[in-house]
Amino acid sequence: MSKLLLDVGCGVSLLRKNGYESIGLDLFRDFTPQAGDQKSLIKINKGELFIQASAEYLPFKNNSIDFVYSSHVIEHVHKPDLMLKELYRVSKSEIFIRCPHRLGELQNFPYHIHALDEEWFKKHLKGKNYKIVVTKRSYIEKLLALLIHKLRLRKHPNFNPIQLFLMKLKINEKIMINLLKILNLFGLPREVIVVINK
Numbered sequence: 001m002s003k004l005l006l007d008v009g010c011g012v013s014l015l016r017k018n019g020y021e022s023i024g025l026d027l028f029r030d031f032t033p034q035a036g037d038q039k040s041l042i043k044i045n046k047g048e049l050f051i052q053a054s055a056e057y058l059p060f061k062n063n064s065i066d067f068v069y070s071s072h073v074i075e076h077v078h079k080p081d082l083m084l085k086e087l088y089r090v091s092k093s094e095i096f097i098r099c100p101h102r103l104g105e106l107q108n109f110p111y112h113i114h115a116l117d118e119e120w121f122k123k124h125l126k127g128k129n130y131k132i133v134v135t136k137r138s139y140i141e142k143l144l145a146l147l148i149h150k151l152r153l154r155k156h157p158n159f160n161p162i163q164l165f166l167m168k169l170k171i172n173e174k175i176m177i178n179l180l181k182i183l184n185l186f187g188l189p190r191e192v193i194v195v196i197n198k
Contacts, residue, residue, distance in 0.1 A: 003066035008055045008087065009073030014048065020067060024050045025058070056082045060090040063198075067091075071098040075112045084124055088196065095196040097121075101134060101189035121194050130196040136187030 007015040010024035029052045053059050055070070056079050068091045074080045087095050100106035102115035118132045 004064070005067045005069065006058075006060070006065045006090065008058070008068065008070040008083075009076070010050075014050075015069050015071075017067065022048055023065075024048065025053055025055070026050075027052070027054055056086060058086045058090050062089055063092045065090045066093055068095045070096070072100065072106075074099050075107070075114050075116060078113060080114050080116065080120075081124055084121075088128070088198075091196070091198055093198050095194075095198075097192075097194040097196075099192050101192050104188060104190045105137070106190065116192060117189070118192055121192065125194075125196065128196055129198070130194060133193045134189050135191045135193065137190045 003020045005015065005017055005020035005022045007022060007024050010026050014022055014024040016022050029050075051059065055073055055077050068087050070083075070087060074083055074097060077083045084097075087097070099116055100109070100112070102117045102120075107115050118134055121130070121132055
């Protein structure tokens with residue numbers, strides 16, 4: 001029997017992982033207000049399961065899902081603490097959550113009801129086994145992104161603006177990596193990533 005993966009708030013892009021049967025769950029079957037009309041898009045492939053339900057009241061038994069995943073959903077729900085409890089309740093072993101940091105540029109999108117940060121998660125996960133990572137976007141990266149856009153430099157999906165700029169200057173890779181680490185120390189919080197193990 002294969003393991004179960006639950007993508008809570010899957011929208012139109014259900015997470016798929018080798019060795020897992022994916023289940024997509026979303027409050028909306030065909031239309032998500034924040035993403036526009038999605039009726040022409042297919043949420044799931046043939047043979048995959050989609051359940052229309054709220055992330056605050058998951059229709060699963062305790063400890064029934066091997067891997068619970070939720071990306072950029074918890075900031076949309078009315079009771080994020082209840083959603084977090086539900087994710088924990090149905091999880092058998094691992095939970096992965098991503099959301100915009102309350103101080104980040106992604107937080108200002110429409111339909112975001114709550115502004116969360118690492119302190120919010122620490123408070124609500126007290127006594128649990130978890131790890132939190134806050135991704136950052138440096139001020140210089142933001143400026144270079146504008147510069148790259150203005151200069152119409154070709155954007156490569158695997159590189160951030162600083163890497164592109166340093167590559168154009170033909171900077172040594174080791175020096176580039178060290179510069180990126182230093183610049184990231186002075187960045188703006190972007191996302192909160194939480195991994196919880198039971």
